[in-house]
Amino acid sequence: MRGTPRSNRLRIALAGRRNTGKSSLVNALTGQRAAIVSAVPGTTTDPVYRAMELQPLGPVVFVDTAGVDDDGVLGKLRTARTQASLAGADVVVLVVDGSVGWGPWEDEICRQAAARSLALVVAWNKADLLPHESRLPPVLPGDPPIVPVSAMTGQGVEELRRVLIQTAPEDWAGPPILADLLVPGDTVVLVTPQDSEAPRGRLILPQVQTLREILDAGAMACLVKEDSLETALGQLCRQPRLVVTDSQAFRETDRITPKGIPLTSFSVLFARHRGNIAQLVEGAARVDHLRPGDEILVAEACTHHPIGDDIGRVKIPRLLQERVGGDLSFTWQVGTDLPEDLAGFRLVVHCGGCMLGRREMLARLERLRAAGVPVVNYGVLIASLLGILDRALGPIPGAAEAWERVKAGGRPCRTPPA
Ligand SMILES: Nc1nc2c(ncn2[C@@H]2O[C@H](COP(=O)(O)OP(=O)(O)OP(=O)(O)O)[C@@H](O)[C@H]2O)c(=O)[nH]1
Ligand SMILES: [Mg+2]
Known part of the structure; x- marks a missing residue:
């Protein structure tokens, strides 16, 4: 440990x-x-x-x-x-x-x-x-x-x-997760459901890293399960700077968190920290072009045994098919390799990539771009399918602008925003 x-x-x-x-x-x-x-x-x-x-x-x-x-x-x-x-x-x-x-x-x-x-x-x-x-x-x-x-x-x-x-390049670690969004004395509320998919007795890596950045920024963290969020918000005497939720509780957290409080997810924060958020947002816009029968690749970098309502196996396919209005053809790829032939896929849905190095994630994204395959990550996709992507991108500098450009029909910048 x-x-x-x-x-x-x-x-x-x-x-x-x-x-x-x-x-x-x-x-x-x-x-x-x-x-x-x-x-x-x-x-x-x-x-x-x-x-x-x-x-x-x-x-x-x-x-x-x-x-x-x-x-x-x-x-x-x-x-x-x-x-x-x-x-x-x-x-x-x-x-x-x-x-x-x-x-x-x-x-x-x-x-x-x-x-x-x-x-x-x-x-x-x-x-x-x-x-x-x-x-x-x-x-x-x-x-x-x-x-x-x-x-x-x-x-x-x-x-x-x-x-x-x-x-060694100075910027190898990429942009922070959220430290630049905080000033000392801020409070951040973190919503972390501890359901059957959560590992026993510990928090997952993105949550731990986010907690550490909050401490390093001189801010305070209030860590809750989704059913305590309302109580926590009621008990805080100052409005939190930000609420960060696990993507799986996005719908509920969006409903409970007053509109004046910025809200995003771990996965959306990691889209900037570990990837190219502009490219992932561009991928979210492609969802509306999908048709029943289209091939979708779900890429998960870490190997975990899927149980119950697994996000990549069950929840995302269900939400996507509801949106498209028919069955899609899913392929699941687990581990650090992407399939050699990417040409048939209409969309790649990628995990948050917390187990990948930043360069590794960027290399995967570049490969997909070169193959002309749109890509989105779990958090960006879920926020987009729930109709709350504007809100989820709002706290992240440059991300909401990239989304506006995509919605207006333009292409966002090629390089990850600094
Ligand atoms: N004289 C000398 N021999 C070396 C040196 N470095 C490695 N060797 C020898 O070169 C041979 C190959 O070394 P490895 O370290 O296995 O080389 P490698 O590049 O990892 O080889 P592969 O895994 O087969 O690709 C071994 O017999 C080493 O002892 C060195 O600096 N000087
Ligand atoms: Mg060797």
């Missing part, structure tokens, strides 16, 4: 050809002997995550990947995973075997990093094998920092850590 979840860590992916020393370098950087290292090319198959504190950056996670030059049917599957890891990384370390040198694979990783505006560092590994004069490569495309290292002797590893700290 003391560990920072992976989704909240700066993500540093190590990529390169097979046998260049990626796993050895992860071990050297983290001071652990956890990753399997061997002279056999193709030792690492799936992405492997290693968490550590890298001060002054704070919590980071290294992602050790399979070699980009892996071949055969399984190799293709592995490289697809590697590509997804790269797309979701905040920083990419391109590990080159200095005794082999630079080649087209390295060019390709550089090109991809540039196309995705990813921070890139080149680790020129196996420096212990190299004659002194051949230690540094020629100037590389995009002019990334190049650090000669030896994962085996430890030479250059400290310098690599220093360069990583320098290279």
Whole structure:
């Protein structure tokens, strides 16, 4: 419980050809002997995550990947995973075997990093094998920092850590959840139904993170179940700055909360914090273009056992079908991969993405945009289906304007609002 979840860590992916020393370098950087290292090319198959504190950056996670030059049917599957890891990384370390040198694979990783505006560092590994004069490569495309290292002797590893700290983008964590909406002394009411879907004995991650931001902003939190909301609002002697509800209690919370009090949901807040709220709002507008029989993908990043009236399996399909006036064809995708072929889907309904890193979520959204598939998240969709999206977006700077533009027939901005 003391560990920072992976989704909240700066993500540093190590990529390169097979046998260049990626796993050895992860071990050297983290001071652990956890990753399997061997002279056999193709030792690492799936992405492997290693968490550590890298001060002054704070919590980071290294992602050790399979070699980009892996071949055969399984190799293709592995490289697809590697590509997804790269797309979701905040920083990419391109590990080159200095005794082999630079080649087209390295060019390709550089090109991809540039196309995705990813921070890139080149680790020129196996420096212990190299004659002194051949230690540094020629100037590389995009002019990334190049650090000669030896994962085996430890030479250059400290310098690599220093360069990583320098290279990490400052805005990697994205906009706050709600801290910028508060001033010290404010009260925020949080509505968190503890139904059969809630985990036993604890709160879920977005609720905990929101509580922490409220405390950091010098504000106060009043945490209630939906059946105590009315009492809580009556007992507060000053109007709360904001009410934040779990999307599942949106209808009731909207009814109970006086119109003068701003109201939104955790999922709508996370649409800005972890994603591109303008794109998700654009997706909400596509709901009115759906017809019975259309294919809908419900994408859930975390694996949980669906029970009862599960939001993704039951509640959202029911609400959507009521709106469309007929049956829709649903596909459920659980985990960190989206289906390879997205072309048939008329809409993707995504979870709040609290278990995904911000870059990971943005990479998924970019893939959907490139495939021309509209996407919305649970909270934005539920608010829109209940006819309260105007209210739910109201507290979030820029979001209501994006929604107005979409309703007026325009397209919102491409980049996530800062
Ligand atoms: N001399 C020397 N050998 C190294 C160094 N780094 C890694 N090696 C060796 O290179 C081989 C491959 O190392 P790994 O760390 O497994 O390489 P990898 O890139 O993770 O390989 P795959 O998982 O197969 O893609 C092993 O035999 C390591 O001992 C280094 O700095 N110097
Ligand atoms: Mg490896």
